[in-house]
Amino acid sequence: MKIARRSLLAGSVALLGLSLVGFLASLAWPFELASHFRFQYFLAAALLAALCLGLRHRAALAVTFAGLAINVLTLLPYLPTKPDTVASGTPLRVLVINAYVSNRSPGRVVEFVRSSGADVVFVCELTRDLDKRLRELALEYPYRCADPLDNPLGTGLYSRLPLAQAEITTFDGEGWPSVIADVRVNGELVTFLGTHPEPPSSPSRRASRDAQLRAIARFAKKHEGRLIVAGDLNVTSWSSIFSILTGQTGLVDSRLGRGLQASWPAGRSRALMRIPIDHVLVDEEVDVVGRRLGPNIGSDHLPVLVDLSLCPAPVARVPGAKAHPKR
Structure with a gap:
């Protein structure tokens, strides 16, 4: 005893x-x-x-x-205190997928994208084979900005909505690639930043991830207009670097009031060890009206599907105008 x-x-x-x-x-x-x-x-x-x-x-x-x-x-x-609601402004559905570079079932990824009803789909760990399969959805997603690679740095954006401009870039020339695109939604522009920093599996990799997220925070602070930051950020909401990303920019975590929604690792046998590292962050001009995790699609991450409502913009933006500052 x-x-x-x-x-x-x-x-x-x-x-x-x-x-x-x-x-x-x-x-x-x-x-x-x-x-x-x-x-x-x-x-x-x-x-x-x-x-x-x-x-x-x-x-x-x-x-x-x-x-x-x-x-x-x-x-x-x-805590799940916020029920899903109907968008009061212009609706926009965002899907975030870490497809997993070693995914043996890429067809499951494609089928979920097809059935998701998402307007904008961001895919990280995008392989050449998966990109080829996703391009078969060109009728549903005619707009694309992608750099598929057979390693974890592959990334891509697929959209039902026109992209006024889109590019794949690294912030300050360092870190893993990000997609930045101006999405034309109902005649107005929304800047979408999809990113996938390095996983913090060592002190040096943690430093690389933090540098990338700090650079994104600086970008968000300077940005004018609506902004969505999404992706596998390789960090949970309780890390100090996540507090910097949200606290210094005014970006809002879409999980607030909508449950834990832990997305990694995806396997059922490790469900109790899941943590929420796949995120969608929005600025004050974008409301979250729904958020859920998708099914297991052969990846080590569960997909994240978020329904947004675009508030009326206080200042009209000219379609095609530069939506983000020079990096």
Whole structure:
């Protein structure tokens, strides 16, 4: 019994420690990794609390409740409190897919794109074979800006709506490619930025991802007009770099009020370990009216489908005008 009580206290202290160091993500790479698993910490704390009550271990219970409270507070903004609604402005449906460069079922990707009803489809880890298959949907998606590669850097945008201009670029000449396009929606322009920074699997790769997201934040701050930033950002909403991306730009996380919607990894056997790293961020001129995850399409990510409503623009923009500053 003593061993069980000591183990319980040790587990409670470890969980509280992990919950706290996640707030120090900007200081060190391991701390940043600890910031992503808030839902898992919540589940672990709930289980530990039940065990503490069963063993009547007051000290461990107090520590566990502290960890539970911390993670509940971080999850509260993502409780599913907002029902899907009908767009009051011009509707726009956005689909974000990390297709996975080693996907053995590219046909499932194409079929989901076909059935999604999306107006704009952003695909990262776009291979040449998948791009060829998606081009067969040219009647539905006649507008395309893509650079397919047989590695994780392949990227592409497919649209039902005209693209006034579109390009694939890197910010400051570094980082992984992004697509920037001016989408003409009902006579007005919306800038769509699709991006896929490097996964933070080491300190140097974390630095590369952060540099790319900081560059996007600078771009968003200077941008005039409607802006949508989307893609596999390889970061959760609880990381310090995500706070910079949203806090300094006014971009809004489309997951707010719509549930956890964890998108990676996609496999059912790892469902409890999923974290939300695929995002759609919008500015104040764009309302989110619906958001959901798609089915498993053979990728290690689940697709993200977001319904948007474009508010009336305060200042009219001239179709075809340059929508974003020089990078």
